[in-house]
Structures are given as C-alpha cells and as structure tokens.
Amino acid sequence: MVEAFAVASGKGGTGKTTSTLALGMALAESYDVTVIDADTGMANILFHAGLNDIETTLHEVLAGDEPVEAAVYERFGMNVVPCGTSLAGFQEADPVELRDVVASLAEDTDIILLDSPAALDSRTAVLPVVLADRVIVVLQPTVPSLSDALKVQEYALTYGTDVAGVLFNRVTDDEAISQISEQAERYFEGELLGTVPETEHARAARRAGKPLIAHAPESAAAQQYRAAARSLDVKHGSSDAVADRFRSAVIPDHP
Numbered sequence: 652m653v654e655a656f657a658v659a660s661g662k663g664g665t666g667k668t669t670s671t672l673a674l675g676m677a678l679a680e681s682y683d684v685t686v687i688d689a690d691t692g693m694a695n696i697l698f699h700a701g702l703n704d705i706e707t708t709l710h711e712v713l714a715g716d717e718p719v720e721a722a723v724y725e726r727f728g729m730n731v732v733p734c735g736t737s738l739a740g741f742q743e744a745d746p747v748e749l750r751d752v753v754a755s756l757a758e759d760t761d762i763i764l765l766d767s768p769a770a771l772d773s774r775t776a777v778l779p780v781v782l783a784d785r786v787i788v789v790l791q792p793t794v795p796s797l798s799d800a801l802k803v804q805e806y807a808l809t810y811g812t813d814v815a816g817v818l819f820n821r822v823t824d825d826e827a828i829s830q831i832s833e834q835a836e837r838y839f840e841g842e843l844l845g846t847v848p849e850t851e852h853a854r855a856a857r858r859a860g861k862p863l864i865a866h867a868p869e870s871a872a873a874q875q876y877r878a879a880a881r882s883l884d885v886k887h888g889s890s891d892a893v894a895d896r897f898r899s900a901v902i903p904d905h906p
C-alpha cells in the first residue's frame with residue numbers, strides 16, 4: 652500500500668529539500684518511507700543526507716547503467732534515493748525513466764516523497780507533480796512565492812493530482828502567521844500543514860549533512876514538521892495501482 656507525494660514549490664530555495672527530508676523522517680516514525688531526489692538537474696538531497704561520497708545515484712539508474720536498488724541508501728530511518736550533481740550525469744539520464752523507477756519503488760514502501768524541481772518548464776520538471784497522488788506545496792510568506800505556489804497548485808489540479816496542503820517555510824515574524832492562515836485558506840486547497848520558522852538549525856543541519864529533525868529534534872521547526880506529517884492523513888492506494896499509473900503515465904509534451 653502506498654501513497655506518492657510531490658514536494659513542490661515553483662521556486663528554488665523555498666526549502667523543498669529541507670522539507671522533504673524533515674517530513675520523511677517524521678513520517679518514518681510510523682511508515683516505511685522512500686525519499687527520491689526527483690530534482691535531477693539541481694539535485695541536492697545527497698548533501699542534506701550526508702551522502703556526498705556515494706558512487707551510484709539516480710542519474711546512473713536513469714541512464715540505464717545501474718538497477719534501482721543500487722541507488723537506495725538507508726539513512727535516518729528512511730530509504731533515500733539521491734541524485735548526482737554532475738552535468739554529464741544529468742545529460743546521460745533519461746528523465747522519462749523516472750516513471751519506472753518510482754513504479755518499482757512503489758511496490759515495496761508505504762510513502763514516496765518526490766523532492767521536485769523548482770520550475771514547471773520542462774518534461775522532467777513536471778513529472779513528479781503530474782504523477783504523484785498529492786502535492787505538498789512549500790512556499791515562503793512572500794507575494795512572488797505565493798504566486799508561484801498557486802501555479803503549482805493549478806498545474807497539479809489540471810493533471811488530477813490533489814493538493815495535500817501548504818507548508819510555509821522561513822517564516823520570520825508572528826504577524827506573518829495570521830496573514831498566512833488567511834492566505835492558505837483563501838487560495839489553496841488542502842490544509843495549512845505548518846509554518847516553519849526561519850532558523851539557523853536548518854542551515855546548520857545542511858552543513859552537517861543531516862535532516863533538520865535529526866540535527867535539532869527539539870527545535871520549533873522540527874515540531875512543525877512532525878505536526879505537518881501527522882496532519883497529512885496518509886491514504887494508501889494499492890501499490891499495484893500506483894505502480895501501473897506511474898509506468899503508463901503520459902507526460903505532457905508542452906507543460
């Protein structure tokens with residue numbers, strides 16, 4: 652039984668990767684979780700998960716050179732599938748193969764989290780949002796970030812992907828929080844999953860190569876991620892149905 656979530660934002664730097672790993676660790680307390688770096692052109696899960704030195708990544712799997720199992724690493728209670736960062740690796744990888752990779756991982760896990768590319772401007776970039784059951788929208792409490800997040804939501808809904816909710820990250824003041832709930836309710840489907848503060852713990856965690864929840868488990872940010880994970884209300888579709896959907900999905904030519 653599995654549910655696949657795309658963690659997406661429309662903009663880089665909002666905290667998708669930070670949030671993917673933090674939510675993944677929180678969910679791993681109750682579920683078997685697989686986190687996939689689907690941001691294959693701008694991968695960075697490996698730096699956030701202390702996997703800098705590994706040889707085999709999603710790039711080699713997408714290039715047809717390695718089986719998917721060779722790129723699955725057990726870290727922090729999750730199965731982590733990192734992607735390489737070299738341009739050559741990206742050029743050799745066939746993005747469309749991601750469908751088969753996710754389909755085969757779906758057969759043996761409870762939750763898949765797809766750390767998604769920022770923009771929705773290429774076939775590679777839209778894959779996670781198109782194929783996931785639900786999208787978790789990560790945004791900062793600023794107008795440009797909100798407007799990009801709305802595009803992600805619109806895109807997801809157009810392709811039949813539901814919105815699990817929105818997660819505000821890098822929130823700096825309390826005043827913003829009341830505005831945030833208002834905006835979340837007015838503009839977005841799904842729940843307000845959490846408001847994660849701007850915190851030095853996030854940067855320190857990345858430097859340490861650890862998910863935020865591993866680095867600062869008692870921090871306010873970690874608590875927000877745990878609460879967000881609880882309110883996701885995971886729905887388990889049949890693994891076969893999810894795998895079939897990924898394998899046979901038609902990827903839009905013109906996103």
Ligand SMILES: Nc1ncnc2c1ncn2[C@@H]1O[C@H](COP(=O)(O)OP(=O)(O)O)[C@@H](O)[C@H]1O
Nearest residue numbers: 663664665666667668669821848849850853854
């Ligand atoms: N809540 C936060 N407070 C402070 N810095 C953060 C926070 N969330 C993320 N960051 C930092 O912002 C940068 C971008 O975060 P990242 O998760 O890589 O974003 P994305 O994957 O959306 O590009 C990283 O250096 C990260 O450590």
Ligand SMILES: [Mg+2]
Nearest residue numbers: 667668690695
């Ligand atoms: Mg990222």
